[in-house]
Amino acid sequence: MNDTLPSPSLLARVRVVMVSTSHPGNIGSAARAMKTMGLSELVLVSPRQADAVEDSQAQALASGATDVLDGARIVSTLADALADVHFALAFTARRRELSHGMKPLREATADAMDFLATSQEETRVALVFGNETFGLSNEEVDRCQMIAMIPANPAYSSLNVSQAIQLAAYEFMMADNAFVPRTEEARRASSVEEVEGFLQHLESAAVQADFLDPQEPKRFMTRMRRLFTRARMEPEEVAILRGVLAALMKRR
Amino acid sequence: MNDTLPSPSLLARVRVVMVSTSHPGNIGSAARAMKTMGLSELVLVSPRQADAVEDSQAQALASGATDVLDGARIVSTLADALADVHFALAFTARRRELSHGMKPLREATADAMDFLATSQEETRVALVFGNETFGLSNEEVDRCQMIAMIPANPAYSSLNVSQAIQLAAYEFMMADNAFVPRTEEARRASSVEEVEGFLQHLESAAVQADFLDPQEPKRFMTRMRRLFTRARMEPEEVAILRGVLAALMKRR
Structure with a gap:
């Protein structure tokens, strides 16, 4: 799936799901964000534009990640996107869901990576992102096992969806320790x-x-x-x- | 400077500097990325469009962060942008500079926050980002005290500049512990x-x-x-x- 990953990288088992995305440009930017962090599997749930993948702005913003964009699978419902997924993280900025198994991104990432590391190879994790304006519906959130919240300025917490995907992909890459360079000055960890x-x-x-x-x-x-x-x-x-x-x- | 920050937050002393940015849209996206993470001071060094701040795409992509965009200061040289800065981090994806005091983003952030926490209130940290295509020149990097590298897929490490700013701002916010929600499940840290x-x-x-x-x-x-x-x-x-x-x- 991704030749450039250290094998066996857990990142190959992390899927990004974009639900009802309005702007194809955001899908292209998301593909680029994913590839830079070593993610490659993108699923689009009923994007507003059926031809979002071929959209010129999506292609332009994907830049060197058109392979991720072109490989995106388009499905009709979130249930379809999660059919073979064992642990789905719903991304939301809505405070009203605070009580419902919600964790800050870094903690949620650690849980998801623990899950992958301790479960069978076929298991999959999905990161689920909603529409630019409306986010995920309650029904969509309920299909996920955990809610991940990206800590943000309470006075303005509105991240662009491709930026949210960049942050999530970054945390997964960091948790996987996939690409952290081994500089001379980097701390040498004990075995x-x-x-x-x-x-x-x-x-x-x-x-x-x-x-x-x-x-x-x-x-x-x-x-x-x-x-x-x-x-x-x-x-x-x-x-x-x-x-x-x-x-x-x-x-x- | 930023009423929404816990006082005294170290984030108020972190400046983002964008050098020779080509696309005004990236400046708008950067303003939005900054504000979501609690950063508010943006300095533009000779953007390709002199009127980048007023550009319609920049304004649109800034979304609810037009205050950060409108408050951006435009200067001619990086030296001007760093005149009152005590610790500047140069962001680069270039491997050739690995030997020159370069650290992965998370470690570089920790160093910069340590610096702010242990130095006088007037001290400032700057995060310096180069042109979309060419990055920072060697001369520009040499004006900075440290090089920060965002760990990325070696097969495709080309982050969009506003995505890089989103990640850097996120790491600073996390290091400042400014907005991490206190959920029931969150670990209670010792004082x-x-x-x-x-x-x-x-x-x-x-x-x-x-x-x-x-x-x-x-x-x-x-x-x-x-x-x-x-x-x-x-x-x-x-x-x-x-x-x-x-x-x-x-x-x-």
């Missing part, structure tokens, strides 16, 4: 083994200090693993913390 | 005081265990502060780690 070694060290210190009952560890390691995974520790930081632990344990 | 309390606890444990020489602390606290700030600890995690430290110290 999973290094972090796990530290966590074991921390656990045994907690047990020896009688802080943790090995018969009833509860969620100690789960919580600590979550914290130190999130922290993306550098090897030197692991070394410092293990040094402190070793010194504290030696002197007891 | 600066809670994290600092833990860090002091860690420092005294390290000193008592003879791991850290208080006469020659080197960068111990700097590194630990960086790690545990990056980790965005939850209060329960702070409590667990302080519990382990207390148990280890008590039993010595």
